[in-house]
Amino acid sequence: MSPEPPPPLLSVRDLRVHFPTEDGLVKAVDGLSFDLARGRTLGVVGESGSGKSVATQAVLGLHSPARTRVGGEVRFEGEELIGAPERRLARLRGNRIAVVFQDPLTALSPYHTVGRQIAEPYRRHRGASRREARERAVEMLARVGIPRPRSRHDDYPHQFSGGMRQRVMIAMALVCAPDLLIADEPTTALDVTVQAQILDLLMELREESGSAIVLITHDLGVVSGFADEVLVMYAGRAAEHGTAREVLGRPRHPYTWGLLTSMPRLSAEAGRDLVPIPGAPPSLIHPPPGCAFRPRCAYPKEVSGPLECARDRPEAPPGHGPACHLEPARAEALFAERVLPRLTGRP
Ligand SMILES: Nc1ncnc2c1ncn2[C@@H]1O[C@H](COP(=O)(O)OP(=O)(O)OP(=O)(O)O)[C@@H](O)[C@H]1O
Numbered sequence: 001m002s003p004e005p006p007p008p009l010l011s012v013r014d015l016r017v018h019f020p021t022e023d024g025l026v027k028a029v030d031g032l033s034f035d036l037a038r039g040r041t042l043g044v045v046g047e048s049g050s051g052k053s054v055a056t057q058a059v060l061g062l063h064s065p066a067r068t069r070v071g072g073e074v075r076f077e078g079e080e081l082i083g084a085p086e087r088r089l090a091r092l093r094g095n096r097i098a099v100v101f102q103d104p105l106t107a108l109s110p111y112h113t114v115g116r117q118i119a120e121p122y123r124r125h126r127g128a129s130r131r132e133a134r135e136r137a138v139e140m141l142a143r144v145g146i147p148r149p150r151s152r153h154d155d156y157p158h159q160f161s162g163g164m165r166q167r168v169m170i171a172m173a174l175v176c177a178p179d180l181l182i183a184d185e186p187t188t189a190l191d192v193t194v195q196a197q198i199l200d201l202l203m204e205l206r207e208e209s210g211s212a213i214v215l216i217t218h219d220l221g222v223v224s225g226f227a228d229e230v231l232v233m234y235a236g237r238a239a240e241h242g243t244a245r246e247v248l249g250r251p252r253h254p255y256t257w258g259l260l261t262s263m264p265r266l267s268a269e270a271g272r273d274l275v276p277i278p279g280a281p282p283s284l285i286h287p288p289p290g291c292a293f294r295p296r297c298a299y300p301k302e303v304s305g306p307l308e309c310a311r312d313r314p315e316a317p318p319g320h321g322p323a324c325h326l327e328p329a330r331a332e333a334l335f336a337e338r339v340l341p342r343l344t345g346r347p
């Protein structure tokens with residue numbers, strides 16, 4: 001008998017993150033599953049409010065247990081993290097699993113120098129001396145492109161511009177060479193040159209330490225340039241999941257089509273009109289029955305067979321595929337006829 005294959009670096013199953021509020025239970029993430037192997041980059045896309053940040057924060061156990069109901073499984077190298085003792089999570093965070101948050105001001109302390117904040121996880125997790133950690137912090141500042149890193153080391157966050165602070169956050173996340181890096185819109189605040197530089201740096205880290213990256217971004221150009229796999233989220237669930245080639249090249253979910261025609265890309269073709277997806281994301285307290293995207297979808301009439309979009313909630317197949325009742329062949333034909341011409345600008 002062949003030995004069992006090693007578990008994926010990260011395995012998420014039926015993840016649910018619900019927030020009790022005065023208005024009702026907000027189901028911000030409601031049944032999300034995916035795997036991520038070492039050395040791979042997963043791009044996570046979806047409109048604002050689709051649950052990208054909430055889902056990835058749950059991987060790190062960052063939600064307050066008093067105010068959040070978290071369910072399902074999050075396994076890191078086979079080890080269950082949901083419900084794991086805070087002490088155990090604290091040993092993983094900033095060390096083997098690191099995050100770059102969407103908003104650097106909430107994550108950086110205004111009271112400590114940036115050098116100290118970068119060095120701190122290195123001292124705590126690696127047992128480095130004060131001097132070693134200082135050298136490492138200077139090295140990290142240099143690697144993320146901060147000029148004069150030795151003197152800037154002793155500055156405070158407010159002495160840096162927004163883009164610089166974002167780079168400091170990235171230095172802090174990378175200081176222990178994590179196995180899993182969660183980067184939540186890591187480059188949104190940066191100009192295009194710095195953006196490319198930072199993304200290259202993330203990919204360099206991935207090569208060096210064989211780590212995996214979850215890259216949350218609104219920018220499909222970034223996804224197509226850097227991600228191996230793409231997870232499209234809608235209303236707290238996976239609308240479509242596959243390799244970047246499948247999801248960007250031959251998408252099968254009408255929501256993915258909408259994103260492709262509504263989002264700018266790095267290589268935005270001149271003159272291509274961006275077409276917003278009509279309507280708004282559904283209530284997460286009272287989601288519509290059946291498919292959550294149905295009220296905005298132009299294709300329910302194209303669905304044949306016994307399943308009804310307004311009644312039966314489509315499940316994404318295990319592994320890769322769309323959570324949609326359209327027949328695969330019909331979806332491919334519709335994409336080719338109705339969506340592709342809009343993307344290429346050719347009739
Ligand atoms: N503590 C909370 N209590 C109630 N609702 C919350 C809480 N935190 C997040 N939400 C809701 O959960 C949903 C998902 O939020 P999340 O921040 O994950 O979206 P996102 O996909 O990251 O969006 P963006 O692209 O704007 O960053 C949103 O509707 C948000 O309002």
Ligand SMILES: [Mg+2]
Pocket residue numbers: 052053054102184
């Ligand atoms: Mg977010």
